[in-house]
Amino acid sequence: MDKPRIGDGPVTLAHVAERAGVSQMTASRALNGRSGVSAKTRREVVRIATQLGYRVNVAARKLSNGRSRIIAVLAPDLTNQFIGQVLIGAGEAARKVDYEMLVYTLFDESRRSHDEVLRLLQQFADGLIAILPRGANDYLQALYAANMPIVMLDHRGEFAALPTIASNHYEGATVAMRHLIELGHARIGFLTGPDEPGAAADRLLAYQHVLAQHGIRVDPQLISQGDFTQRGGFEAARRLLALKRPPSAIFAVNDMAAFGALDAIKDAGLSVPHDISLIGFDDIPMAAQSHPPLTTVRQPLVWMGRSAVNTLLAQINGIDVASPRVVLPTELVVRGTTATMRVRERVS
Amino acid sequence: MDKPRIGDGPVTLAHVAERAGVSQMTASRALNGRSGVSAKTRREVVRIATQLGYRVNVAARKLSNGRSRIIAVLAPDLTNQFIGQVLIGAGEAARKVDYEMLVYTLFDESRRSHDEVLRLLQQFADGLIAILPRGANDYLQALYAANMPIVMLDHRGEFAALPTIASNHYEGATVAMRHLIELGHARIGFLTGPDEPGAAADRLLAYQHVLAQHGIRVDPQLISQGDFTQRGGFEAARRLLALKRPPSAIFAVNDMAAFGALDAIKDAGLSVPHDISLIGFDDIPMAAQSHPPLTTVRQPLVWMGRSAVNTLLAQINGIDVASPRVVLPTELVVRGTTATMRVRERVS
DNA sequence: TTGAAAGCGCTAACAG
DNA sequence: CTGTTAGCGCTTTCAA
Numbered sequence: 001m002d003k004p005r006i007g008d009g010p011v012t013l014a015h016v017a018e019r020a021g022v023s024q025m026t027a028s029r030a031l032n033g034r035s036g037v038s039a040k041t042r043r044e045v046v047r048i049a050t051q052l053g054y055r056v057n058v059a060a061r062k063l064s065n066g067r068s069r070i071i072a073v074l075a076p077d078l079t080n081q082f083i084g085q086v087l088i089g090a091g092e093a094a095r096k097v098d099y100e101m102l103v104y105t106l107f108d109e110s111r112r113s114h115d116e117v118l119r120l121l122q123q124f125a126d127g128l129i130a131i132l133p134r135g136a137n138d139y140l141q142a143l144y145a146a147n148m149p150i151v152m153l154d155h156r157g158e159f160a161a162l163p164t165i166a167s168n169h170y171e172g173a174t175v176a177m178r179h180l181i182e183l184g185h186a187r188i189g190f191l192t193g194p195d196e197p198g199a200a201a202d203r204l205l206a207y208q209h210v211l212a213q214h215g216i217r218v219d220p221q222l223i224s225q226g227d228f229t230q231r232g233g234f235e236a237a238r239r240l241l242a243l244k245r246p247p248s249a250i251f252a253v254n255d256m257a258a259f260g261a262l263d264a265i266k267d268a269g270l271s272v273p274h275d276i277s278l279i280g281f282d283d284i285p286m287a288a289q290s291h292p293p294l295t296t297v298r299q300p301l302v303w304m305g306r307s308a309v310n311t312l313l314a315q316i317n318g319i320d321v322a323s324p325r326v327v328l329p330t331e332l333v334v335r336g337t338t339a340t341m342r343v344r345e346r347v348s
Numbered sequence: 349m350d351k352p353r354i355g356d357g358p359v360t361l362a363h364v365a366e367r368a369g370v371s372q373m374t375a376s377r378a379l380n381g382r383s384g385v386s387a388k389t390r391r392e393v394v395r396i397a398t399q400l401g402y403r404v405n406v407a408a409r410k411l412s413n414g415r416s417r418i419i420a421v422l423a424p425d426l427t428n429q430f431i432g433q434v435l436i437g438a439g440e441a442a443r444k445v446d447y448e449m450l451v452y453t454l455f456d457e458s459r460r461s462h463d464e465v466l467r468l469l470q471q472f473a474d475g476l477i478a479i480l481p482r483g484a485n486d487y488l489q490a491l492y493a494a495n496m497p498i499v500m501l502d503h504r505g506e507f508a509a510l511p512t513i514a515s516n517h518y519e520g521a522t523v524a525m526r527h528l529i530e531l532g533h534a535r536i537g538f539l540t541g542p543d544e545p546g547a548a549a550d551r552l553l554a555y556q557h558v559l560a561q562h563g564i565r566v567d568p569q570l571i572s573q574g575d576f577t578q579r580g581g582f583e584a585a586r587r588l589l590a591l592k593r594p595p596s597a598i599f600a601v602n603d604m605a606a607f608g609a610l611d612a613i614k615d616a617g618l619s620v621p622h623d624i625s626l627i628g629f630d631d632i633p634m635a636a637q638s639h640p641p642l643t644t645v646r647q648p649l650v651w652m653g654r655s656a657v658n659t660l661l662a663q664i665n666g667i668d669v670a671s672p673r674v675v676l677p678t679e680l681v682v683r684g685t686t687a688t689m690r691v692r693e694r695v696s
Numbered sequence: 697t698t699g700a701a702a703g704c705g706c707t708a709a710c711a712g
Numbered sequence: 713c714t715g716t717t718a719g720c721g722c723t724t725t726c727a728a
Contacts, residue, residue, distance in 0.1 A: 010467065012721060023699045028723065036697060055467045059407040059416075060721035063704045068407075078435050078451070079633060084427030091455050100468060103426070103451040107439050119358065119403045120448060124472055230637040263639035266614050285427060289578040291611035360705060371715045376707060384713060408705035411720045 011054045020048045031056075062124060071312060072125035073103045074117070076133035080256075081284035082301060083131060086153065089305025090129060097313065099126075106133070114142035122148050127312040129153065129305075134196060149315035151308045154199060156325075163315070164325045165308045169199045169281075172297040172330030173206030173251070176279050179295075179332055180249045181214055184341035185277060189222045189240040189247035191233055191257045200228075200253050203281060207251060222247055226257045233260025241268050248341050249277035255287050255296055262290060262337070273339035283333055292336030300328050359402045368396045379404075410472060419660060420473035421451045422465070424481035428604075429632035430649060431479060434501065437653025438477060445661065447474075454481070462490035470496050475660040477501065482544060497663035499656045502547060504673075511663070512673045513656045517547045517629075520645040520678030521554030521599070524627050527643075527680055528597045529562055532689035533625060537570045537588040537595035539581055539605045548576075548601050551629060555599060570595055574605045581608025589616050596689050597625035603635045603644055610638060610685070621687035631681055640684030648676050 017027040022041060030037045030045035031054075037045075048054075062068040071094055075083050087103065094101040104121060121128055127149035132139055137158065143150055144159045154166040180188055190207045193200040208218050224239045226232035233252055240247055241264060250265075252258035258280030265276050272278050272292060280287060283298035307326055314321055365375040370389060378385045378393035379402075385393075396402075410416035419442055423431050435451065442449040452469060469476055475497035480487055485506065491498055492507045502514040528536055538555045541548040556566050572587045574580035581600055588595055589612060598613075600606035606628030613624050620626050620640060628635060631646035655674055662669055 010470075010721095013723095014721075024721090025700085025723080026698060029698090032723090038697060041697080053463065055464065055471075057411075057721050058468065058471050059410045060704090061723075062407045063405070063411055063706090063720090064722040064724080065704085077432070078426050079429045079432030081427045084425070087426050087453060088455065091453055095455070095460065101453070103453065105435060105439055105449070105451070107436065107443070112443065115401070116403065120406065122358075123403075123406050230634065234637075234639055260637070260639075267639055286578065289582075289608070291582055291608070291615055358705095361707095362705075372705090373707075373716080374714055377714090380707090386713060389713080405705050408720090409707075411704090411722090412706040412708080413720085 010057070011052045012057070013054070016045065016049045016052060016054050019052065020045045059124070067126055068124055069098060070100045070102055070125045071127045071129065071309065072121040073101060074106065074121065074128060074130045074132075075103055076106045076131060076136070078103070078105055081286060082282055085284065085301035086131065086305040086308070089302035089307075090309045091305070092302075093306040093309035099309075099313070101309075106136075114139050118142055118146045118148075122146065127151070127316045129308045129312060130155075134194075134198065149312055151312045151315070153304065153308060157197065161324055163311055163321050165304050165311065165328065166199075166325065167299045167304060167328045167330050169202035169330070170206045172281065172299070172332070173203040174210055175330070175332045176251055176281070176297050177207055177210035179334070179338065180251065180277060180279065181210065181216075183249070183277060183338060185247075185249035186214075186216050187219075187222070187245065187247045187249070188216075189224060189237075189250040191224055191226045191236045191240075191250060191252040191261060193226060193228045193253045193257075195225070203253055226253065226260070228254050228256060230256050230260040230263070233257030234264045235260070237261035237264035238268075241265065241270075247276070249279070249338070252278065252280050255280040255282045255284050255294060258294055258296065258337075259286070259290060262294070272337050274342065277339055277341070278337040280337075287333075288335065295335045295338040296333055298331045298333045300330070304328055358405070359400045360405070361402070364393065364397045364400060364402050367400065368393045407472070415474055416472055417446060418448045418450055418473045419475045419477065419657065420469040421449060422454065422469065422476060422478045422480070423451055424454045424479060424484070426451070426453055429634060430630055433632065433649035434479065434653040434656070437650035437655075438657045439653070440650075441654040441657035447657075447661070449657075454484075462487050466490055466494045466496075470494065475499070475664045477656045477660060478503075482542075482546065497660055499660045499663070501652065501656060505545065509672055511659055511669050513652050513659065513676065514547075514673065515647045515652060515676045516678050517550035518554045520629065520647070520680070521551040522558055523678070523680045524599055524629070524645050525555055525558035527682070527686065528599065528625060528627065529558065529564075531597070531625060531686060533595075533597035534562075534564050535567075535570070535593065535595045535597075536564075537572060537585075537598040539584045539588075539598060539600040539609060540571060540573045541576045541601045541605075543573070551601055574601070574608070576602050576604060578604050578608040578611070581605030582612045583608070585609035585612035586616075589613065589618075595624070597627070597686070600626070600628050603628040603630045603632050603642060606642055606644065606685075607634070607638060610642070620685050622690065625687055625689070626685040628685075635681075636683065643683045643686040644681050646679045646681045648678070652676055 017024045027045050030042040058068045091101045129151050131153040140159050152162045152164045155164045211218050224236040226236035280294050280296035283296045287294040287296045361372050365372045375393050378390040406416045439449045477499050479501040488507045500510045500512045503512045559566050572584040574584035628642050628644035631644045635642040635644045
């Protein structure tokens with residue numbers, strides 16, 4: 001009967017306090033689990049608050065306290081599964097400890113200065129997880145200067161002091177390459193991204209190193225440039241297939257490029273993995289859905305999201321983050337696009 | 349020289365007012381473009397605010413005013429491009445009129461009641477765009493009761509009074525079917541989603557109607573059930589291909605299912621569009637990236653996002669929304685997966 | 697253990 | 713046109 005009716009406006013702490021016959025402060029303390037309240041009073045306050053359906057007003061608390069129990073995520077793009085997975089991990093981790101997560105997306109079109117955005121986020125969130133688009137170095141300066149807890153995702157280079165959650169690209173790519181080599185492949189193509197330093201460069205490096213370690217010459221012709229997109233992977237793979245001596249296996253810098261390669265290979269009338277083995281990187285959800293399902297290197301995306309939140313919460317709570325750079329392990333996921341190299345039977 | 353140094357804490361209205369030698373109210377009025385300030389004073393205040401790098405504190409304004417100039421989006425899932433596109437449109441539209449957009453994601457795992465979520469959103473946002481997962485009817489009740497401006501995305505059924513932005517599924521599917529029929533196809537398969545009322549059902553209905561209109565019997569065998577996923581589309585298409593008389597064209601309930609079908613068709617050794625035509629629905633970005641690129645029915649996703657924001661802003665500003673349901677047109681996008689039916693030459 | 701006062705940053709309402 | 717007062721809902725600080 002005492003349910004707050006819509007239209008009465010939200011129930012405030014004052015309502016609860018009055019109803020419980022105590023001061024606002026006592027009610028506040030009781031509800032926040034602070035000490036200095038008798039067990040009996042606390043029980044009563046909590047009971048009434050529950051009954052009334054009371055919820056703290058985060059705007060008010062933020063204003064008074066500086067704390068909202070909200071963490072913000074700055075994301076460049078919401079149309080890719082990579083980021084989606086990270087957000088799942090981050091969201092779950094946040095909500096588990098009674099924080100909320102809100103996502104702010106960057107768009108080229110919206111003319112917002114870094115400053116404006118960060119100030120806004122700072123005004124309602126207690127901390128920020130930043131996933132920057134490649135080449136958004138202009139943001140780094142602002143983030144570095146921002147006076148709030150921040151964790152970056154897979155960042156390196158300038159401002160390396162910014163706490164970062166990354167995964168081990170080099171190691172992952174190494175394991176992928178060894179897998180191909182164990183399957184008997186020696187002529188292995190690599191589909192790159194744009195020629196920039198970063199995660200993709202690590203993967204390329206591992207490709208080259210593993211080949212070298214196995215006494216296989218790195219043939220520049222086998223390195224074909226794409227751009228992380230399916231279309232880019234398609235074109236890059238097609239160039240590889242057009243070679244006089246095409247590769248018997250292709251390692252794509254990421255899953256989307258691998259899907260493009262899959263298209264290109266099928267289009268050339270070849271079969272995966274019978275004629276050509278293919279391996280991706282990331283293990284986005286779609287990787288398990290293609291036909292055949294994609295062998296790939298799993299980045300622990302959900303875990304990375306969780307880890308980012310936990311690192312951020314540590315910062316928020318004033319705990320010194322031991323390492324400014326957490327590197328999580330990758331894992332080879334063997335599915336249907338890699339197989340033992342078959343002996344060429346066809347007469348070329 | 350007068351740049352606010354980080355660490356001094358953010359510049360507040362009081363700072364600006366003091367510096368300009370006016371009261372806070374005058375400063376507030378000047379900065380908010382309210383009347384009652386001389387042009388000269390206003391200029392001066394604005395100048396100083398700019399120089400100091402002043403930004404309103406949204407938490408404070410929300411508390412005082414009830415308005416934050418933030419709109420919230422409730423999204424079930426961030427790993428699909430469909431929602432990503434809607435968010436692009438919404439974000440752009442919001443930022444164009446100096447609003448900000450924040451996204452809150454639902455996760456099954458996080459035990460948050462509808463009430464909790466809506467209350468939170470209400471506390472910092474001026475309005476809400478709700479994209480509900482299928483079957484989240486429990487949320488509807490809460491949304492309906494919530495005392496805040498709300499716009500739904502492609503909702504119908506109960507609580508039809510909730511303002512909704514939708515697109516014309518029936519019409520889109522009709523155009524798609526006519527396209528196939530004009531290409532000479534008569535035996536056309538349909539890949540459904542789960543058997544529920546809603547957008548997918550409209551598309552199926554159009555499929556059936558167009559066939560009937562052209563005097564083609566609707567063969568139940570040609571309707572194969574999937575689940576909106578690539579894997580589901582794959583399996584559903586495979587069943588169609590295994591028929592004694594397989595279809596010469598397939599219409600998939602959405603693009604993801606179409607991609608699965610594409611895999612299945614290729615896997616069966618058939619070629620698209622040479623042997624089988626294929627058409628999807630949605631026109632997510634990936635549709636243009638597959639090989640061949642997917643012919644599909646475009647939902648104006650970005651436009652829907654924009655439209656949702658504009659409808660919401662109207663509500664926020666107290667303008668009565670004329671129609672509680674805006675239905676946007678769809679458009680056939682002919683790409684590479686549909687072609688004239690070839691005369692069967694193979695002897696079965 | 698409890699409460700009263702003051703203030704976070706802003707704006708509505710009323711006064712000059 | 714400009715300023716003063718009060719208050720949004722909460723928590724800190726200080727006093728009882």
